[in-house]
Every structure is written in C-alpha cells, then in structure tokens.
Amino acid sequence: MDVQGPARRIRVYIDNNDQWHGMTLYAAIVREARKRGLAGATVERGILGYGTHGAIHEPHLFSVSNDLPVVIEMVDTKEKMDDFLPVLEAMVHEGMITISEVEIITYPKR
Numbered sequence: 001m002d003v004q005g006p007a008r009r010i011r012v013y014i015d016n017n018d019q020w021h022g023m024t025l026y027a028a029i030v031r032e033a034r035k036r037g038l039a040g041a042t043v044e045r046g047i048l049g050y051g052t053h054g055a056i057h058e059p060h061l062f063s064v065s066n067d068l069p070v071v072i073e074m075v076d077t078k079e080k081m082d083d084f085l086p087v088l089e090a091m092v093h094e095g096m097i098t099i100s101e102v103e104i105i106t107y108p109k110r
Contacts, residue, residue: 007104008081012072012088014095016045026070029091036084039076075102
C-alpha cells in the first residue's frame with residue numbers, strides 16, 4: 001500500500017491471552033486488518049502493565065499462563081480506519097482502543 005501524508009493510527013490495548021473464535025485476539029485483529037487492506041499492523045508485547053482492573057500484569061517464572069499486555073498498532077487513511085473501527089469494537093470486549101492523527105512519511109526500498 002502506498003499511503004503518504006495525513007493518516008490515522010489506531011492502537012488496541014489487550015491481554016495476550018484474549019481470544020477470538022479460537023485464536024489469539026491480536027492475531028485475529030491483524031488478519032482482519034490485512035483482509036480489509038489496511039496499510040499495516042504491528043503487535044507489540046508488553047513486559048509489564050495494568051488496566052481497568054488495576055492488577056499488575058507481569059511475567060512469573062513458574063506460571064503456566066502469563067497474562068501480559070499486548071498493543072496492536074494500525075495506520076492507514078482516516079476513511080479506512082473509520083470503516084475498520086466498528087469491526088474492532090465488535091472484537092475487543094475488554095481493553096482499550098485509542099485513535100490518533102498522524103503524518104505518514106514512507107521511504108521506498110532502494
């Protein structure tokens with residue numbers, strides 16, 4: 001995708017154990033963004049965090065399940081992101097979605 005200039009960034013804050021129809025929620029969101037032709041999506045794992053419940057999420061050496069924070073970041077035109085937002089709202093049952101106006105500058109591969 002060749003997007004340059006004013007754009008919109010959506011960040012989704014969830015737990016890495018959140019699920020959507022049998023797969024991790026973050027993977028489902030990235031696949032849905034790709035299917036809908038968004039310019040890009042990145043998943044970042046947090047090493048420590050807390051959310052609405054106030055519980056600190058951190059790795060534990062002897063724990064089978066580490067409920068760590070995950071951030072999915074997507075960027076595209078305002079119109080595409082506005083169209084994608086209802087999809088995200090249907091998928092994210094617990095977490096937070098933020099929206100920011102950004103400027104995209106791309107550097108072509110040489």
